[in-house]
Amino acid sequence: MRNVARGIAIALALALAACGGASSTGTTTSNSYQGKTIQLGAILSLTGAGGVYGPSSKKGMDLAVEKINGSGGVNGAKIALDTRDDASDKIQSQQVAQTLFQQVQPLALLGPTLSNSAVAVHPLAESFKIPILAVSTTGIHIVPDCNFPKTDPCKYVFRDSLGEESAIPANIKVYSDAKHPKTGVLMVANDDKFSKDGGTIVTQTVGQYGIDLLATIPFPKATADFAPPVTQAVQKHPDVIFITSLGNIPANIMREARKQGFTGQFLGGNGFNTAAVSKAAAADGKGAESGSAWYINNTFTSNAGFVQAYRTKYSSDPDQFAAQGYAAILILADAAKRASLTFSDAAGDRTKLRDAMETVNIDTPLGRFQFTSNHDVKQTIWVIQMDGIGGFTLVKSVTPS
Amino acid sequence: MTQQILNAIFIGSIYALFAVGYTLVFGVLDVLNLAHSAVFMLGAVITYSLVVLHGMPFLPAAIIAVLVCGLLGLLIEFVALRPLRRRNAPPISALISTIGLALIFVAIVEQATQGTFFSWLWQDGANSVRFPAGTVPDPTYHLAGLTIEGTKLGILVTSVVLMLVLGYVMRFTQVGRALRAVAENRRAATLLGINVDRIFASTLFVSSALGGLAGLLFGLAISDISPYIGRDQVELKGLAVIVLGGMGSIPGAVLGGYLLGLIEVFAFVRFGGNVEAGVAFAALFLMLVVRPQGLFGARLRERL
Numbered sequence: 033m034r035n036v037a038r039g040i041a042i043a044l045a046l047a048l049a050a051c052g053g054a055s056s057t058g059t060t061t062s063n064s065y066q067g068k069t070i071q072l073g074a075i076l077s078l079t080g081a082g083g084v085y086g087p088s089s090k091k092g093m094d095l096a097v098e099k100i101n102g103s104g105g106v107n108g109a110k111i112a113l114d115t116r117d118d119a120s121d122k123i124q125s126q127q128v129a130q131t132l133f134q135q136v137q138p139l140a141l142l143g144p145t146l147s148n149s150a151v152a153v154h155p156l157a158e159s160f161k162i163p164i165l166a167v168s169t170t171g172i173h174i175v176p177d178c179n180f181p182k183t184d185p186c187k188y189v190f191r192d193s194l195g196e197e198s199a200i201p202a203n204i205k206v207y208s209d210a211k212h213p214k215t216g217v218l219m220v221a222n223d224d225k226f227s228k229d230g231g232t233i234v235t236q237t238v239g240q241y242g243i244d245l246l247a248t249i250p251f252p253k254a255t256a257d258f259a260p261p262v263t264q265a266v267q268k269h270p271d272v273i274f275i276t277s278l279g280n281i282p283a284n285i286m287r288e289a290r291k292q293g294f295t296g297q298f299l300g301g302n303g304f305n306t307a308a309v310s311k312a313a314a315a316d317g318k319g320a321e322s323g324s325a326w327y328i329n330n331t332f333t334s335n336a337g338f339v340q341a342y343r344t345k346y347s348s349d350p351d352q353f354a355a356q357g358y359a360a361i362l363i364l365a366d367a368a369k370r371a372s373l374t375f376s377d378a379a380g381d382r383t384k385l386r387d388a389m390e391t392v393n394i395d396t397p398l399g400r401f402q403f404t405s406n407h408d409v410k411q412t413i414w415v416i417q418m419d420g421i422g423g424f425t426l427v428k429s430v431t432p433s
Numbered sequence: 434m435t436q437q438i439l440n441a442i443f444i445g446s447i448y449a450l451f452a453v454g455y456t457l458v459f460g461v462l463d464v465l466n467l468a469h470s471a472v473f474m475l476g477a478v479i480t481y482s483l484v485v486l487h488g489m490p491f492l493p494a495a496i497i498a499v500l501v502c503g504l505l506g507l508l509i510e511f512v513a514l515r516p517l518r519r520r521n522a523p524p525i526s527a528l529i530s531t532i533g534l535a536l537i538f539v540a541i542v543e544q545a546t547q548g549t550f551f552s553w554l555w556q557d558g559a560n561s562v563r564f565p566a567g568t569v570p571d572p573t574y575h576l577a578g579l580t581i582e583g584t585k586l587g588i589l590v591t592s593v594v595l596m597l598v599l600g601y602v603m604r605f606t607q608v609g610r611a612l613r614a615v616a617e618n619r620r621a622a623t624l625l626g627i628n629v630d631r632i633f634a635s636t637l638f639v640s641s642a643l644g645g646l647a648g649l650l651f652g653l654a655i656s657d658i659s660p661y662i663g664r665d666q667v668e669l670k671g672l673a674v675i676v677l678g679g680m681g682s683i684p685g686a687v688l689g690g691y692l693l694g695l696i697e698v699f700a701f702v703r704f705g706g707n708v709e710a711g712v713a714f715a716a717l718f719l720m721l722v723v724r725p726q727g728l729f730g731a732r733l734r735e736r737l
Contacts, residue, residue, distance in 0.1 A: 222707055251706035256656035256666045259440040260701045267436070280561055280657055291573055292436075292580045314566065 065109030068375045070368050072113045072361075073138035075128050075153060077145035080120025081224075081253055081279040084308045085353045086145045089167050090115050092357030093142065095338075095345055096365075106365050109373075113361075118144055125149035129156055137378060139368070140165065140385055142360050146278070147171030147226040154178040158186045161379060163386045166191035167360045168353050170199065170302045171229035176406040188386055190407040192360050192398070196226075196301050199323030200233045200276075201240075202413045202430045207299055207321055208241035213271035216243045216299075219261060219285055221277040222250035230276025230301040238274075246270055253278065262288040275300045282320075283312035290316040297321070304418070305352045311422035318420030326355040326398050327414035327426050334395035349423070350397075359396035366394050434702070436579050441698035442691065443585040444655065446592035449690025450647035451667050452674035453596060453683055454640035460681030461616045461636045464527040468509050469644045470663030470671065471538035476502050476645030477652030477662060478542055484568055491569050495649055502645025506637035509534055514637070515630070535663075542660040561657035569653065584654035591650065595643065596687050603683060612636065616681070673717040679727030688728060692716075 074093060076086035097111045105111065114136050118125035125144045132138060133156075140163040144153050150169040155178055157164035166174060170193050176185035207213070216238055220231030231248065238245050246268040251261045258281075265273055266289055273289060275282045275298060282303050289298075297319065303309065304322035313320065328339060328349060338358055342350040350358075367388035373381045393402050404410050412431055416424040451473055458466040476498050483494035513530040572583040603609035614622040615632045623629050647667075652658040656666065674693050678685025693713055700712030720727060 249706065252710065254665050255706070256651075256662065257440070257444050259443070259655075260437055260698050261706060263436045263440060264702065280563075284657065291582060293575060312563065 065105070065107040065373065065375070068109040068373075070106055070109050070111045070365075070373075071136060071138045072111060072364065073132035073136050073141045074113060074115040075118050075125055075132065075141065075143035075145075075149070076115055077120040077125075077149070078115075078117035082120035082145040084279050084306050085168050086117070086120075088306065088351050088353035089143070089145060089357035091342070091346055092350065092354035092359075093167075093361050095342055095354075096358045096361030098345075099341065100361065100365050106368050109368075109375075111361070111365065114138070118149055120146060120149075122146075122149045122152050126152040126156060129153045133160055133162065138162065139373070139378075139381055140364055142167055142357075142364075144169070146224065147174060147229065148224040150174055151178070151180075151225060154186065154189045158188050161188055162382055163188045163190065163389060165360050165364060165389075166193055167356045168193050168302075169226075170194065170196040171226045172197055172232070175408045185406065188382075190389055190403060192363060192396075192401065192409050193356050194302075194323070194325035194409055194411060194413065196230050196233050199325070199413055200230060200301050201237045203299060203301075203321055203323035203415050204234070204237050204241055204243075206323075206415045206428050206430065207272070207297065208243065211271075211297070213241075213243055213297065215246050215268070215270045216272040216274055217246050217265040217268050217270040218248045218274045219265055219277070220248060220250050220275075221253045221281060223252050224278065227253075227277045227303070230303070231274075233301075234274045234276060243272065253281065255281075258284050258288045259292075261285075262292055262294075265289065266292045266294045270296060272297045272299050274298075276303065278303050280309065280312050283309050283317060286313045286320060287316045302352075305416070305424075307349060307351045307422055307424075310418040310424060313418060314422070315420045317418040320418045321415060321427060322417075323430075324352050324414045324416045324424070325409070325411065326352040327416060327429075328424065329426065330397075330399075330414075332395075332399070335397040335399075338397040355397040359398050359401060362394060362396050363389065363392050363401065366392055437698050437702055438695070439579060439581065441694040443588060443694075444697070445691035445694025446589050447647050447651045447655065447690075448667065448670060448674050448693050449596065449687045450592045450643055450650070452671045452678070452686040452690050453599065454643035454647070455671045456675045456678070456681055456683060456686040457599075457636055457640045457643075459675065460683070461612055462514065462527075462633055464514065464524045464531070465672075466509060466514075466531050466637070466640070467528060467668070468513065468531040468535040468538065469640070470668035471535035472502050472505050472509075472641045472644040472663075473648035473651070473667055474542070474658075474660060474663035475505065475538060476648030477658045478648075478660070479645075480649040481562060481564060481652060481658050484564065485562075491564075491653075495646075498649055499642050499646050502648075503638040503642035505538075505645075506639075506641025507634055509641065510634050510637040514633070518633075539660050539664065561659035563657055564653055582654065588650045588654055591646075595646070596683075599639075599643075600683060608635070670713065673713055676717050676727055677720050679729035682727065682729035685727055685729030692728075 076089050077083060078086045097113050101110050116128045118128045141157055142165050144150055145168050147169040150166055154164055158178055169191060173180035175189055175191050177183050178186035178189045218231055218234050221227035249261050249264050275285050282300055286298055300322045305324045367385050371384040371388040399411050412429050414429050415427040417427050419425050455469050479498040479501055480494050483489045484491055513534050514527050517526050574581045611627045611632055614627060615629055619629055674689035675686050677692055678689030696716050697709055697713050701709045
């Protein structure tokens, strides 16, 4: 019995000493994370319809992690990034998030790739009070109202991806100012949030520029033969075909429309902004315009350095999704650096990180980066067009009002 | 509307070609070969791989792919069907074993990684690919306000010619007569000296070759190519087609294919993309209720 009591006393003493040790370390070197690991988790669509975007995000993130860890880490701490594929599926995305919460216990999360999945994952992260930074979700009701239709702001949800609510109207304005189109047809995938939101934004915007929307043609993403929907669109003889959809679909529509003799303009959203889509559309996509968060040929240092490092590592050009993924890691690293993390109180650290994220003000490939009070991004919009050979050229830059 | 009817005829040709293979096996062997959709996918995938990875011209690549698909039909017969038949297993067992083979075929393509035969499939993360422009000459004709693509016209001609040839073989040749005899009564055919196993194997070969051909034409002129084109685009539709036309009936499958194409396109034009798929299956349901033997089925027999 005495032995047991002595054991308990020793254990208590050791525990107290450990606590004391921790607090003294914390006070003496509050910003030194030497030997620690900043664990992050990413939920990306590496396969499925979002598979044209997720791999780019991953490459951008991996490059940033490598760069930061290679130059001493975050106050000495290494970043560990656990990236998992959600196969572009909402339910799977939620399951992956839950697995990450339980198995990896990340300081913060990144993703998911698609807005459709974000509406399932973000409320979950909010309820667990884990900061989550969206890197490619551009739909409406992502920030701050992640629990839409509830309107109370989500405190742990951020995004560094330019919303379609900003990008699509900017794109339509730039094109209308230059070419004054009179009529349009909207082709919209009707079975995912991103595409539907894009369609809603187009519908709400065109009237302001005197464009008469002759028809809205919804189609399911699994459509294989785009001839019937495109025939419907082309036979309206519109000046512009608006396409809000994912994956290779915009390219397939462009190809079919050109075959059917359409000579007008294609305008679209974020679904255009990847080299894979531009490459798939090739000559049929030449001139197709969209508002982008990023432009490859911007020469400011934070972008030029990123583009060069990306080309060196992957022997290919980055796209917008890679730039946003890269920027996301820089944002989290900067916030973590200033957050005085303890590495012993996970919940407290997450709140500290969240608070530090709100005051991020750094240079990224996207330009100078800050969050709005709604945790959204406020940045220059680059209206770009497909060059017909798998890349893009800049049409105009639009500074946010 | 005329353009939409053309669209329907082109996609209908693919459905018909696919369904002819489906119904041939059903008619002769009394089993639904659910690996048929995976063979359809492989027809497109193999052709694409040969053209893009090995720079092979389209025609020899297509011939090789069709032959390989025919051989896969033999694999289906020897691995999934014959052993079960020897054990007198019920047709449902054969159905399940073909589903298993289909999953394996899809997984092989799906698991492709860098450096493997199918590595192209995941380039750019796009998960789906198209034949490069210029793989085959594709002139586009504009006639009286109609757009007619050369490749789609090619599909129509190929499908119709092949189906006519098949119809001729079935009706007027010794092989065709043997096939029909086996379909009618396996035991009587055996007693008449017909090598039933050989008939089964050749049925699977022809059926799968047709399935592969449908797949490669589909990938050439209609759709992106991915591991899922069979499962997503033709598996259930093919079933709808053979139910519409009458299970086991070749002319029924042809007519059913074009009918489904038309129903889909009319549904799209009339009700929009939201209900297109639903309408096809509503037609199937209606047919099952009103005329369960299908358009050409003489009588409904216990098949499954």
